Amino acid sequence: xxxxTQLVLRVLLEEPDRQxxxxxxxxxxxxxxxxxxxxxxxxxxxxxxxxxWEDEAVHQRWGRPRRRMYRITQDGALRAQLxxxxxxxxxxxxxFSWPLPGWEATGP
Amino acid sequence: xxxxxGDPGLWTSRQQALAGRSDLDLDTIHRAYQTAERWxxxxxxxxxxxxxxxxxxxxxxxxxxxQNTDTICAALLHDLVDDTPYTRNQLRADFGxxxxxxxDGLRALDRPxxxxxxxxxxxxxxxxxAVEADRQVLAVKIADRLHNLRTIHPLAKARQLAKARQTLAxxxxxxxxxxxxxxxxxxxxxxxSLLRPAHYNTCGGPGLTRTVLRLLSWPxxxxxxxxxxxxxxxxxxxxxTKTARIAFLTRVTLFSLPxxxxxxxxxxxxxxxxTPPPTRPWRRAAGLLATGIVxxxxxxxxxxxxxxxxxxxxxxxxxxxxxxxxxxxxAVRRLTNLIRAWRNPD
Numbered sequence: 205x206x207x208x209t210q211l212v213l214r215v216l217l218e219e220p221d222r223q224x225x226x227x228x229x230x231x232x233x234x235x236x237x238x239x240x241x242x243x244x245x246x247x248x249x250x251x252x253x254x255x256x257w258e259d260e261a262v263h264q265r266w267g268r269p270r271r272r273m274y275r276i277t278q279d280g281a282l283r284a285q286l287x288x289x290x291x292x293x294x295x296x297x298x299x300f301s302w303p304l305p306g307w308e309a310t311g312p
Numbered sequence: 313x314x315x316x317x318g319d320p321g322l323w324t325s326r327q328q329a330l331a332g333r334s335d336l337d338l339d340t341i342h343r344a345y346q347t348a349e350r351w352x353x354x355x356x357x358x359x360x361x362x363x364x365x366x367x368x369x370x371x372x373x374x375x376x377x378x379q380n381t382d383t384i385c386a387a388l389l390h391d392l393v394d395d396t397p398y399t400r401n402q403l404r405a406d407f408g409x410x411x412x413x414x415x416d417g418l419r420a421l422d423r424p425x426x427x428x429x430x431x432x433x434x435x436x437x438x439x440x441x442a443v444e445a446d447r448q449v450l451a452v453k454i455a456d457r458l459h460n461l462r463t464i465h466p467l468a469k470a471r472q473l474a475k476a477r478q479t480l481a482x483x484x485x486x487x488x489x490x491x492x493x494x495x496x497x498x499x500x501x502x503x504x505s506l507l508r509p510a511h512y513n514t515c516g517g518p519g520l521t522r523t524v525l526r527l528l529s530w531p532x533x534x535x536x537x538x539x540x541x542x543x544x545x546x547x548x549x550x551x552x553t554k555t556a557r558i559a560f561l562t563r564v565t566l567f568s569l570p571x572x573x574x575x576x577x578x579x580x581x582x583x584x585x586x587t588p589p590p591t592r593p594w595r596r597a598a599g600l601l602a603t604g605i606v607x608x609x610x611x612x613x614x615x616x617x618x619x620x621x622x623x624x625x626x627x628x629x630x631x632x633x634x635x636x637x638x639x640x641x642x643a644v645r646r647l648t649n650l651i652r653a654w655r656n657p658d
Contacts, residue, residue: 207602227547227560237547237560238567241540245572258546271546272539 205291208235212243213284216253216276223273225258244274252280323349326372330384337381340407341371344385347406351396358466366459367391373455377492383448386414390452394419417449418456430482450486457483458495461502476503521548521561528565531573540572 211233216224224232230240247253258271276284323345330336348367355363371387379387385407392398393415404412420426457479464472480503487496501519525544529537544564551557637644 207599225547226543227550236563236567238563238565241543241564241568242571242575246575249575268549269542269546271550272543 205287206243208233208239209243209247210288210291211235212240212247213252213276213288216274217281217284217288220276220281223275225271225273229274247280248274252277252284254280323368326368326375330375333375335380336384340381341384341388344388344407344411345371347398348388348392351392351398355395357463359463360466361463363391363395366463369459369462370452370455373458373495374451377451377455377495379448379451382410382414383451385411386418386448387452387455389415390418390456414449414452417446418452421449421453427482430486447490450490451492454483454487454490454492454495454499458499458502461499461506464502464506472506476506479503480507521545521557524561528569531569531577533573533576536572536576540568 212229212235215229215232226240226244227237229235229244230237233240244253244255248255253274254277255272255274258273260270323342330338330341345368349364352363352367357363357366367388367390370390371384374383374387389403389407389411393400393403400412400416403415421429461475461479464475467475479499484496484500484503487493487499504522522541522545525541526537529541532540544560548557548560551560
């Protein structure tokens with residue numbers, strides 16, 4: 205699992221019920237917008253994340269094209285937590301720590 | 313009130329377009345024009361225009377699509393039976409069974425089962441599945457819708473949106489199947505501009521952005537192209553500045569598109585669920601480097617970021633020079649000669 209994927213999963217796990225769109229995730233993570241879509245597409249293929257078009261009323265009220273909203277699935281949330289935990293255990297065991305702020309603190 | 317309706321200018325202005333086509337029977341077309349003119353006389357469109365302008369415009373769009381005399385006549389006569397006292401039998405007597413059948417076919421398309429007929433045609437998905445007679449009827453229908461969309465502004469907003477949605481769902485795909493590309497494009501742009509006015513009015517050349525995105529998304533499999541184009545147009549629309557939009561478009565093209573294309577074309581299973589292999593020293597170094605890049609994005613320290621960037625560029629250029637020079641040493645020799653000459657000018 206790449207670092208970026210882990211970051212995306214973490215953000216999605218923070219608020220599992222919130223629907224997010226690609227650009228929103230990219231802003232929240234500080235990841236370049238180009239990286240986020242392939243990750244989301246992959247996560248969607250394995251069923252960890254589900255996506256749907258935004259409600260028609262919303263985008264029509266604002267008069268803009270509809271957006272694609274992403275949310276972590278129940279199964280995905282469970283498996284993502286396990287996978288993240290496993291990755292962290294393995295890397296930590298070898299004395300490798302993530303130098304990102306809040307990385308350890310917000311762990312499950 | 314009949315003055316403008318009988319305006320011969322409307323006919324003469326179109327005559328030139330018809331004159332170039334030697335295959336057309338101008339007499340019949342003129343007769344159809346006169347009939348339409350006589351029966352629509354005094355009627356007006358919601359826009360306030362003389363009603364006759366509508367059949368004439370539809371006929372000229374149909375002419376532009378390369379249709380024959382019958383189809384052009386049908387276009388001129390298409391609203392007579394529904395909107396005037398002129399009857400089907402009169403039409404059959406005046407213009408013969410072929411044109412009368414086409415008008416019947418057109419009226420059938422407006423009934424609920426007409427939509428089903430169109431869907432059936434689309435399911436066939438191939439131009440050959442439309443028999444020639446259907447093709448002609450559909451050409452008139454498409455031209456009719458195009459002119460109606462061009463002059464849709466007097467309708468209530470809700471009806472405009474309904475028409476636009478129906479056009480996108482049915483008429484645009486039919487135009488595509490029949491190969492009327494230019495008309496299809498215009499129908500699509502008109503409908504989308506009705507459905508998404510703000511985007512179309514504020515983003516500056518959205519038609520262009522759409523076209524660019526559509527072209528760029530070409531490496532993706534056909535099934536997912538629209539989805540990603542739409543998704544990115546949605547994101548683009550909310551970006552505040554032009555710079556941000558260009559940056560977004562560049563990133564998406566350079567990084568997202570190739571990866572999505574590779575993943576989806578080769579049906580590659582994502583590796584998210586696999587356990588990572590044990591960390592080896594070089595992997596650890598790569599991990600650190602990746603973390604460095606990510607922390608760049610997280611905006612930890614612009615100064616550090618600058619240093620990392622500078623270091624990266626220097627290393628890359630040194631490596632590049634090494635690779636270039638190892639292939640052919642002429643460049644190196646020339647460079648040493650240059651340095652020597654510079655040191656000892658004599």
